[in-house]
Each structure stands twice: as structure tokens, then as C-alpha cells.
Amino acid sequence: MLDVDRQIINAFQGGFPICERPFAVAAEKIGLSEEALIARLNQLLEDQMMSRFGPMYNSEKMGGAVTLAAIAVPEPLFDEVTKIVNGFGQVAHNYQRDHKLNMWFVVAAEDPSEIARVIGEIEMATGLDVFDMPKTEEFFLEMKVSV
Amino acid sequence: MELSPQDKALIAAIEDGLPLVSHPYEAVGNMIGLSEIEVIDRLENLIAIGVVSRFGVVVNHRQVGYRANAMVVWDIPDDCVADAGRCLAELSYVSLSYQRPRRLPDWPYNLFCMIHGREQGAVESLIEDAAKIAKLADVPRAVLFSGRQFKQRGAKYSSAKVTEQSHA
Numbered sequence: 202m203l204d205v206d207r208q209i210i211n212a213f214q215g216g217f218p219i220c221e222r223p224f225a226v227a228a229e230k231i232g233l234s235e236e237a238l239i240a241r242l243n244q245l246l247e248d249q250m251m252s253r254f255g256p257m258y259n260s261e262k263m264g265g266a267v268t269l270a271a272i273a274v275p276e277p278l279f280d281e282v283t284k285i286v287n288g289f290g291q292v293a294h295n296y297q298r299d300h301k302l303n304m305w306f307v308v309a310a311e312d313p314s315e316i317a318r319v320i321g322e323i324e325m326a327t328g329l330d331v332f333d334m335p336k337t338e339e340f341f342l343e344m345k346v347s348v
Numbered sequence: 349m350e351l352s353p354q355d356k357a358l359i360a361a362i363e364d365g366l367p368l369v370s371h372p373y374e375a376v377g378n379m380i381g382l383s384e385i386e387v388i389d390r391l392e393n394l395i396a397i398g399v400v401s402r403f404g405v406v407v408n409h410r411q412v413g414y415r416a417n418a419m420v421v422w423d424i425p426d427d428c429v430a431d432a433g434r435c436l437a438e439l440s441y442v443s444l445s446y447q448r449p450r451r452l453p454d455w456p457y458n459l460f461c462m463i464h465g466r467e468q469g470a471v472e473s474l475i476e477d478a479a480k481i482a483k484l485a486d487v488p489r490a491v492l493f494s495g496r497q498f499k500q501r502g503a504k505y506s507s508a509k510v511t512e513q514s515h516a
Contacts, residue, residue: 341437
């Protein structure tokens with residue numbers, strides 16, 4: 202990874218300026234020109250180092266609801282169940298994990314009743330139990346990484 | 349909290365990312381019929397009230413080298429879980445610490461944390477450290493490394509995208 206990309210990623214995982222020319226202001230902080238910063242950001246997107254440049258929303262503050270759900274999927278059915286689960290627009294971040302509960306995903310929706318409906322529909326479509334584990338207490342969430 | 353239609357339009361307009369141009373807020377305003385200054389004011393407000401929790405680079409962890417990500421879950425007596433959760437949250441390498449309901453009998457764990465690292469061995473020693481520091485060495489736990497990743501993008505729903513990278 203280029204030093205300049207490292208700098209960009211480490212510096213701007215939050216706190217991006219909200220002003221008329223934010224890229225110019227941001228670029229100055231790390232000694233780049235506005236054009237150079239924009240060009241590097243485009244490249245980071247293209248290289249998939251960055252999945253996007255923009256906001257991270259807090260669904261609860263928007264009145265939305267989110268939960269973490271898991272399914273114990275029999276191995277032979279894994280691909281088929283993956284397809285069904287990912288077919289729901291409310292599903293994000295579906296990961297296989299090494300446990301009897303081997304499929305873990307986030308369900309985000311407008312409100313808790315939509316979450317319940319989606320989980321019910323996934324259970325119907327897959328014939329498998331979905332374990333719904335909404336957060337009851339948050340002690341910490343800070344996703345910055347250094348590269 | 350009830351968001352205005354303009355706020356919802358703004359949230360939807362930038363959910364896939366900000367236009368990478370010199371005047372991005374003007375460009376966004378043009379998409380939804382707001383002036384640049386209105387976009388800026390509304391965005392500042394959305395940040396202030398916590399609807400936008402962060403604004404900037406959304407990293408693809410795997411692609412930048414964080415390939416080992418462990419969800420570490422603990423079965424902690426309910427009256428101790430808050431202390432343990434806060435203790436884990438203090439550690440620099442813990443990126444999330446949440447209490448969630450048990451789902452007995454299959455799932456006895458009530459505290460979840462995420463630890464990301466470049467490789468599995470390093471993450472495993474961080475987990476040992478964390479257990480010692482938080483006095484959880486004798487508490488039942490499970491470590492679930494992630495394997496295949498099927499869907500990384502945030503969920504979309506009618507008005508906005510929510511990203512809980514916490515479980516990536």
C-alpha cells in the first residue's frame with residue numbers, strides 16, 4: 202500500500218470536513234492537493250480498499266431497527282440458504298463463522314416489526330430457525346483501523 | 349426521532365458515498381433540490397444528533413489486510429456483564445462490545461466483542477490477553493472466526509442504508 206493511501210485511510214475514517222470544498226481542506230491536513238486527494242480516493246474505491254467514502258448511519262437514531270441474527274445451516278444447504286438470506290434487502294454483512302451457528306448476518310429495517318417479519322420470512326423460506334440477538338446494551342463501538 | 353423529508357432525501361442521496369468532486373455538497377444538493385449551504389447545515393445537524401455516526405473513509409477490512417476477524421462471545425453472569433463489557437471496551441484492539449440476549453439452550457453467550465487482526469494467531473493471543481485483563485479467563489467463551497464473506501454492503505431499505513460494520 203502506498204504511504205499516501207495509508208495516510209488517507211488513517212486520517213479520514215471520521216471527521217471529514219463539512220464545508221464548501223471539504224476535499225481541499227482535508228487534503229491540506231496531509232499535505233496533498235485537492236485533485237490528488239480525490240484521485241487517490243477514486244483509486245482506493247477501484248482497488249476496493251475502501252467500500253465507500255461517506256456516512257455511516259446509526260439506524261436507531263433514525264428510528265430504524267437493527268439486529269444480529271444467526272442460523273445453524275447444514276453444510277450441504279449452505280449455498281442455497283445463503284442465496285435466500287441475501288435475497289432480502291434488509292440483510293447486510295452475512296458471514297460464515299466456525300460454529301454450529303455458522304451463518305451470521307445483520308438485519309436492518311425501518312422498525313422492529315419489519316425485522317420480525319423478515320426473520321419470519323427467512324424461517325419460512327429456509328425451514329431453519331433464525332436466532333435473533335438484538336443488542337441490549339452497548340459498551341463500545343469504534344471501528345477505526347490503522348493500516 | 350422524526351426526520352424531515354429533506355433529511356431523508358439527503359440520507360438516501362449519500363448512502364452509497366459522497367460524489368468525489370470539488371464541491372460535493374453542491375452536487376448532492378443538485379440531486380435533491382437543496383442548496384449547498386442547506387446540505388451542509390443539514391449534514392452538520394445529522395452528525396450532531398448522531399444519525400450520522402461517522403463520515404469519511406469506510407474501509408474494506410479484508411482488503412487492507414485485516415483478514416482475521418474474531419467474534420468473541422462470553423457467558424457472563426448478568427450482574428457482572430456491564431463491568432466486563434466496559435473493561436473489554438477499554439482495550440485498543442476491541443472494536444465492539446455489546447450485550448445481547450442468550451438463546452438457550454443452543455446459545456449461552458451474552459457478551460459479544462469483535463477483535464480484528466492481520467492473522468489468526470495474533471488475534472488468538474489478543475483474545476488471551478483480553479480475557480486476563482478483563483478477569484474473564486475462567487468464563488466460558490467461544491471464538492468465531494469469520495470464513496467466507498457473502499454480503500459486505502450495508503442493508504438498504506426505503507430511506508437509508510445502515511451499516512453495522514461491527515460484525516464484519
